[in-house]
Amino acid sequence: MTSNTPPLKTVQRAFKIIEILWKQTSVTPAELAARFDVPQSTIYDYVQTLQSMEYITRVDGEYQLSYKLLAIGARVKYRSRLFRVARNELQQLVAETGEVADINVEDNGRAVILHYERGEQALDLGMYPGMRTPIHTHASGKAILAHLSEARIDEIIDTHGLEQMTNATITSVSRLKNELEQIRSDGYAVDWDQQVTGMGVIAAPIIADDDILGAVGIVAPSDRIQNNPYQKQLRQKIREASSTISINYKYSH
Secondary structure, three states, X not given: OOOOOOOOHHHHXXXXXXXXXXXXXXXXXXXXXXXXXXXXXXXXXXXXXXXXXXXXXXXXXXXXXXXXXHHHHHHHHHHXXXXXXXXXXXXXXXHHHOOEEEEEEEEOOEEEEEEEEEOOOOOOOOOXXXXXXXXXHOHHXXXXXXXXOHHHHHHHHXXXXXXXXXXXOOOOHHHHHHHHHHHHHHOOEEEEOOOOOOEEEEEEEEEXXXXXXXXXXXXXXXXXXXXXXXXXXXXXXXXXXXXXXXXXXXXXX
């Protein structure tokens, strides 16, 4: 199958059904048929197949996702060498700051939360492992983006654009690239209100053998991130965590 080969419509439709059920608690076959503008009998074939493979389940005449997907996602995370070496450092950051500490990785041009820990004074933002966000909209994503090749940066921008999440989101390519240059120089990224109004992030890249693995970040209310003495403390902690994770990754097995 080449890049010019169109996707198989049957496979595409099956995964779209899964995505619909991910966004909604449950849905009826009639609702799915209306979404796809196909006969209900066609949709029934799809849901029966997905149910037989235990990816969805039927409750009171409606379909919803099963826990099989949870098992798959958990296995992906626990297989990650980066998760295994970073988990203790995130717990240490949370113990020292009381904020949210997380690890983001790049996947198909998006920032994805691999793992996170919450402290006693942490924001409750509905975060979860696997959560995908536009990579240019927060410091963790930009810390990763800054260490990709120029060709890859351009490819991500061409594919996904620069979606505006808040009034503070960077939507200018030239401004974004200037900030990425500054991040490479500073060794860390910091911003506030760009992905969620009221949320600030300070992050550092995790690099091993010149490869960008992801970014470790601290998420806190914007006013705390903007407090210069506090931000200085977080910068030191996040860079120490990044260095420790990188070293442990390099020498772990």
